[in-house]
Amino acid sequence: MLEKNKCYEIEIIDLGDNGEGIGKVDDFTVFVHGGIPGDKVTAKIIKVKKQYAIGIVDSIVEGSNMRQVPTCPYTKCGGCQTQMIDYNSQLELKKKQVEDAMKRIGGLDVEVEDVLGMEEPICYRNKSQYPVRMVDGRIQVGFYKQRTHDVVDIDQCMVQHPLVNKVMKSLKNHLKNLDIKIYNEEKHRGILRHIVTRISFKTKDMMLIFVTNSKEEQVVLKDLSIELSKEFPEIKSFIQNINTSKGNRVMGYDNITLLGDDKITDYIEDLSFEISPLSFLQVNPSQTEVLYNKALEYAEISKDDEVFDIYCGIGTISLFLAKAAKRVTGVELIDVAIKDAKENAVNNQIDNTEFHADKAEVIIPDLYKKGYQADVIVVDPPRKGCEKEVLDTILKMAPKKVVYVSCKPSTLARDLKILSEKYSVEKVQPVDLFPFTTHVETIVALQRN
Ligand SMILES: C[S@@+](CC[C@H](N)C(=O)[O-])C[C@H]1O[C@@H](n2cnc3c(N)ncnc32)[C@H](O)[C@@H]1O
Known part of the structure; x- marks a missing residue:
């Protein structure tokens, strides 16, 4: 022992x-x-x-020959976990992670492609969440130290967009002179909890979100927004998000627009998407295009095909596939996301999509009972993978192709084992959406036997 x-x-x-x-x-x-x-x-x-x-x-x-001197000076920050591993070795390790899951959990003897990595794995995130805390009378704005809620004060983060770094630097200076109570997590008191930023890499339009513990301090935050908007005209939307909950959830569900628009517009290739404060969007814009193009390639859709996009978020994959299909039916749990998906379809003049807001495990068996059939099904579930009811219905519907997009190799492998009752795994392609972390996205093409 x-x-x-x-x-x-x-x-x-x-x-x-x-x-x-x-x-x-x-x-x-x-x-x-x-x-x-x-x-x-x-x-x-x-x-x-x-x-x-x-x-x-x-x-x-x-020392391992994968070791490198981290380019980031914040060694205590828990935002990135693999700064000390050179990028090519990070990609090798991610491939191995997927291979191991396929073998050990899926019992599948399949070839895993080399990970599609970034040419320059820096400044890749379009969203960031900075906790704000007061330590010994000093405001700290940064990221959590690994395995704690202690904030490591950060001036520059190499995975954020340069504009976000500039805005955050200025904002931190403003906060020093601002009359607003900073949140104390232990006591669940104080007002300002987090700063969240979202940015479009195509237009450079930015959204700045002040997450607060109550609806108070709107005037103070509005004045701050006016100041920042003079300095940074790229910030098109200033939001106060109210999160009164205890615990780890960063944002609440109520949003107040302090200044500017309540949404910003982002693009995936030539498709535009309206982004609200709570919209899910993949965080790495250039690699998202790589991933979605793989989805299009693997789906092998023809003009007569009925396509399902299960766990569709704001309809990004649905609209990406719609140009090739007869119709795409998107299913997603969050009502607001489905509202956005419908608006996004209209804004892009796409009229062969329909969207349903409900749990996939409820709506997919229900649509099947109503006579819906699919030729191609794309699933992109959260980390816990697909619900059993969803997989059972896919096996009953038996579309010719299934494309599985996953952010967790272990649940992916578990679900592929179930689908292998009727499907063969044709391609397993990891894509690196999250350099310097251990996370890996994988896309799999399945062909009905
Ligand atoms: C990984 S995201 C994929 C979103 C989208 N495909 C994209 O690429 O932006 C997973 C989505 O599944 C949704 N979701 C989670 N549980 C769900 C469920 N039980 N039924 C339907 N959707 C669910 C989440 O709200 C989220 O939008």
């Missing part, structure tokens, strides 16, 4: 979901913070559980 506070020499053989190294001491698994595959380290054990232990690198005995 391993002893807490003792150091052990460990070879790191894998990377965990949160970017921690994984190694063994006498066959006992240890998750080592600060270790990466290929490292030989001494690690201090900080926790021992029944099945595994957790350690922290004490010293590196032999």
Whole structure:
């Protein structure tokens, strides 16, 4: 048994979901913070559980050849987890992550393509969420330290758009002189909790969202918005979002437009999308185009095809596929997203789509009972994967093609195993939407047997 506070020499053989190294001491698994595959380290054990232990690198005995000096100076920030791994090795590790899931969870013997990475994996995010806290009388605006809610104060973030960095720098200066109470998470008191930014990389239009713990301070925030709008005309929309909940949720459901428009417009290729404060949009615009073009390629849609886009969000994939199809039916849980999807179809003069707001596990079996059939089905579920009812109905409908877009290899592999009752996996293509993190997006083409 391993002893807490003792150091052990460990070879790191894998990377965990949160970017921690994984190694063994006498066959006992240890998750080592600060270790990466290929490292030989001494690690201090900080926790021992029944099945595994957790350690922290004490010293590196032999560094992995994947190691690089992080380009980002904020080593304590938990926003990115794999800054110390060179980009090509990050892509290799993501491929391995997908391969392992296919084999171990899916029981599938399939070839996984090389990950489609970015040419320049920096400044890629179109959305950022900065917690705001007061520490020892100083305002801290940045990102959470890994595994904590301590805020690491950040001046420049290399994965954000340069304009967002400029706006945040100026905003932080304004906040120092602003008469507004900063949120205290432990006491659930104070007003300003988070700053959220959204930006279109095509138009540079930006939305700035002040997340507050009540509806108070509208006048103060409106005055601040006026000041910022003079400095940054690119900010077209200033929103106050009200989140009175305790816990981890960043934004609430109520939005007040303080200044400018209540939405901004973004583009995916030539399609325009209206983005509200709560709209889901993939965070990496250039890689989203890579992903959606793969979806179009894998779906092999013809003009007679009825297509389903399940978990459609604001209809981005639906509209992308609509030009090739007879009709696309989109299904999504969130009412507002479906309202946006319908508006987006009208704004893009697309008239062969229909959208339904409900749980996919309810509406898909229901549409099937009503006689709906699909030739091609695209699913893009959240991390928990597809509900059993959705997979069962896909197997009953038996479209000729299924395209599965996933942000979590383990649930993807679990669902592919179920679909393999009637489908063969033709292509497994990981796409890197989140450089410097352990997250990987994967798109899979399935062909009915
Ligand atoms: C990964 S996002 C995909 C959105 C969209 N396809 C895109 O590329 O922007 C998953 C979507 O599934 C929706 N969702 C989550 N659970 C759902 C459910 N049970 N039924 C239908 N939609 C659901 C979420 O609201 C979210 O919009």
